[in-house]
Every structure is written in C-alpha cells, then in structure tokens.
Amino acid sequence: LASPELFGDDMPFWGVDVEAVTHALVDVHLWWRVDHSPAKSYSIGLHLLDSAGNIVTQVDGPIHHYGGEIVDTTAMQADRIYIDYRNLALPTTITPGTYQLALVIYDWQTNQRLTLSDGSDRLILRSITVP
Numbered sequence: 001l002a003s004p005e006l007f008g009d010d011m012p013f014w015g016v017d018v019e020a021v022t023h024a025l026v027d028v029h030l031w032w033r034v035d036h037s038p039a040k041s042y043s044i045g046l047h048l049l050d051s052a053g054n055i056v057t058q059v060d061g062p063i064h065h066y067g068g069e070i071v072d073t074t075a076m077q078a079d080r081i082y083i084d085y086r087n088l089a090l091p092t093t094i095t096p097g098t099y100q101l102a103l104v105i106y107d108w109q110t111n112q113r114l115t116l117s118d119g120s121d122r123l124i125l126r127s128i129t130v131p
Contacts, residue, residue: 005123007105008114010038011073014081016101016125023090023131028101030084032063034076042073043108046086047122049100056099059088060108094130101125 004012014031021027028046045060063071067085076082088101103123106113113121 011105021128026088028086032082036078037076038073040107042105045104047102049102096130098127098129
C-alpha cells in the first residue's frame with residue numbers, strides 16, 4: 001500500500017500478497033511496519049468470509065516473520081519490515097467460489113479488537129476464488 005491502514009493507534013498494516021489458493025489452503029503474506037513498538041501483545045486474525053460475511057475458517061496468532069521467527073507485537077522494532085507468513089487451511093467441505101479475505105487485530109487477553117479510522121474492526125483485504 002502507498003500508505004498503511006492503521007489499526008488502533010499503533011498497528012499499521014502495509015499490504016498483502018496472496019501467494020497461492022488451492023482447494024486445501026490459502027498461502028498469504030501480510031506486511032507490517034511500525035513507528036514504535038506497540039504497548040500490548042496483539043493477536044492477528046486472518047479470516048475467510050463467505051458471501052454473507054460469515055467466517056468459513058481462520059488462523060490467529062502472532063507474526064510469523066518469514067514463516068519462522070515468531071514476533072510478539074510488543075517486540076516489533078520501529079521501521080523494520082515484518083512479513084507475516086500465514087497458511088489458511090480450508091475445510092474439506094468448502095464449496096468452490098468467491099470468498100473475501102479479512103484481517104482483524106485484537107488484544108488476545110480481552111478479545112478487544114482494534115478499530116480502523118472508519119470505526120470498523122476488520123479490514124477486507126481482497127476477494128479470492130477457491131477452485
């Protein structure tokens with residue numbers, strides 16, 4: 001993104017790359033860069049939504065920088081780029097079709113979601129087609 005989508009006051013999201021979509025999984029890279037270390041330990045949720053906005057499947061947790069290094073948000077360094085590798089496992093019963101990828105960030109201790117500037121608590125990233 002040319003400019004980030006800001007979750008709360010301290011979790012700027014910079015973009016998404018969808019690397020692969022199969023009938024079994026969606027392989028995604030999420031891009032993060034902060035101006036300062038967030039004060040709280042946040043969990044990041046990647047959701048797959050059906051046409052009615054219902055969650056079909058999700059994967060939650062800390063940043064998996066390049067798929068290996070687990071980074072707690074409180075340990076993020078200013079101006080460092082973090083690429084969060086996520087594999088979203090799809091249910092075996094999923095119907096082929098168009099779905100939405102959505103992103104949420106929340107305090108894992110309270111389940112309180114961070115909001116965006118428009119007041120919403122999730123960001124629709126893009127549509128994908130499950131074969």
